[in-house]
Amino acid sequence: MTKDEEKFAGGVAVITGAGAGIGSGFARRAGELGMTVVVTDINGAAAETVAQQIRDAGGKADAMVVDVSKPSELDRLADEVYAKYGSVRLLINNAGIETIGYTWEIPADRWEATLNINIHGIIHGVRAFVPKMLASGEECWIANLASIGAFGQMPTQTAYMLTKHAIQSFSECLYLEMELKGAPIHVSSIIPGMIKTSIFNADAGEGEPAAAAGHRKAMHDMMANYGMDLAEGTRVMLEQVAANKFWVSSQPDMTEQTLAGRIQFLQTQANPQIADGARHLLEH
Template sequence: METENTAKFRGGVAVITGAGAGIGSGLARQCASIGMTVVVTDVSSDRAEEVADQIRKSGGEADAMTVDVSHFKALDALAEAVYAKYGNRVRLLINNAGIETLGFSWEIPAERWESTLNINIHGIVHGARAFIPRMLASGQECWIANLASVGAFGVMPTQTAYIMSKHAVQSFSECLYLEMKVKQAPIHVSSVVPGMLKTSIFDAGAGAGEPQGAETYRSRMYHMMKDYGMDLDAGCKRIIEGICANKFWVDTQPEMTTGALQGRAKFLTEQRDPEIADEARHLLGLS
């Protein structure tokens, strides 16, 4: 359903990284539903094309492109290709691509550490870096949304690589928002804070390169998400509505975000020692 906020996106182009599955695919469908042409990008050309084809079969417009966001030159090439084809129709960039990595910090292989940081942090930094100059040059009102996480406001042992990366994304988005204010640029920045959505991020096959034993944690988190996670399309609808409303804070489950923020604020102001949250103890097999 079109609203006053979503109407301004009709006819524009949305570029979404990691859109071949999970939250990215849900966001792609939502952008198509409000009349945008969606550039579905993913490291897997088959997954990108599958989502783009679904959108086209539903009456929307979509283009599939293969991009490995862990390489900054690939994001430079993406921006060049998108603007060569669509020009100033590009209005929205969603830096979504990310992976979950589980295991004790010292047991995670160096290669998996590098992949996690390159995809989760550098993919967002260089996505913004590649697109912002072109957005500024267009003179158009544009939007950038970076995928953080409710995990950006807490800690979790054995999720260290992922949690660390999302803390970085949150701080990057806050600074980027302020930089747009300094430049008086017509570019809106959103930090997207998903809670627990039903996606494939904890599927068994997603843990290639993780240390032995990580599969136990992955299985527990998979079942928790399956049993208690929010419907993907419902969560993505909330995200797109928030972006369209020019909100910096965009979340899927406000009560979860509020709880995480309050807990973090208390930890910082009281300068407590880090501790494991009660709800996390079961996942770690401690209760």
Template sequence: MNKAEIFKGRTAVITGAGSGIGEGLARVAAAIGMNVVLADVVEDRIARLAVGIEAAGGSALPVATDVGDVAALERLADAAYGRYGEVGLLVNNAGIETIGFSWEISGDTWDRLLSINVRGVVHGCRIFARHMLESGKPGYIANVASIGALGMMPTQAPYMMSKHAVLSFTECLYLEMQLKKAPIHVSAVLPAQVATRIFEDAPTDRQSGFIERQREMMHAMISQSGLTPMEAGEAILDGIASGAFWVSTHPETTAQMARARSDYLANLANPALADQAEALLLAE
């Protein structure tokens, strides 16, 4: 069955829905007939998105949500179930990036990123999984990690480690649902290049020449060669609906990264700089 046959008439909760992949997912979900609950810390973005979805004949509920706040996630669940009675799909998509050397990134920035990128996913799953399991209906939980969950990168340590953590948590959650014989399918989403605002919005605590060049390089790469958020949303929802655990926007890139990671671990190799990162360092 295709995604419309599986999801039409059901309700999706999408965090980080105000822009980028989250917005793309919300628009695609609404287009196939889902009710969409839009969660984001930036209220005006999800308010505008909800108006657009409803103008096109869909149903959308914007809920201002800081996923780093457990009480806010509880309120999100209350709003979703209060309005629609059930949730068939949860996409924990909210996440932020930061760029800088690990020792130069402030404690507040480290804590904020890990709270959003890791705790937000964990508590989102914990809260919504309870409701899904109680309903006894088939449900879907998708956690957005990154292709970075299979790699490493200097000056992106907070982001990279958070995405490794999301992947590991999602693997464990998948096994827990198997152990319970629950009708909840769990997916790990590993997007590669998607044209989002993530580097525009990324906070930096120190704007050295190297850091600024890296930001510009990464922003240019996703802007020029990345999928649009709608294209990413289509690919991701197709993958979730197919029942896949591994969901990718760029399957060949994901397979290549997975093989490289496997070889690296099998050989217990030392971490190595990628060519682009090394070139930037030499120019510093």
């Protein structure tokens, strides 16, 4: 029996933004491990499709429509899941969107959506679920989606990257709060590198400046050509979550390389620079 089977089989997993992308990969993998998976997404049809895939493969899954940008929706989710299933063993705060464009050109509505989904959705997911996890007294796991971008700089991906810097900081502090509390709740920061998902699809850029389309397509094509397989990436990362690792990477070498660059930047207090190779993407 693998570590993730040992820790997660038979438990309940709640995954936000699981109707597509990395969230759907985590949901299917949790189903394979024998978990009852609550697949949540703002798109109910997408959530139900993933839940049905899990059921068709012999697993157990429920689909729920949740808008993580609204704290009250996460309170409702926690109440309904605990009322139906009793307790939650694994919470993956995954829902997020990518936003591309110059800071001053991104419309206010798209800015607010990015901040509310990527930051507030994770913060309020934790706020809604942790009291119930603590009350259960059971061993639980919380995994928050950061990104390799949490340690980098990239003009015109500013909106996304600042949210991931924020989530990395939030997860570090949350880890220490659980330690201070003496709680049996393990916290992980999920750091995907380049994984094949739909995050850069053209239809995901609704509300962005028109000039963002070229950058979005270049990122989409690069991910499609060089990205890691979604199922393999989520399998590798869930194994690390089950092993109680805080740093959870799909591609550890990429994480280490990015961290080394970040450390050098901080130590030398250098001016921000566009990374090698990135300028080509920005010129599309």
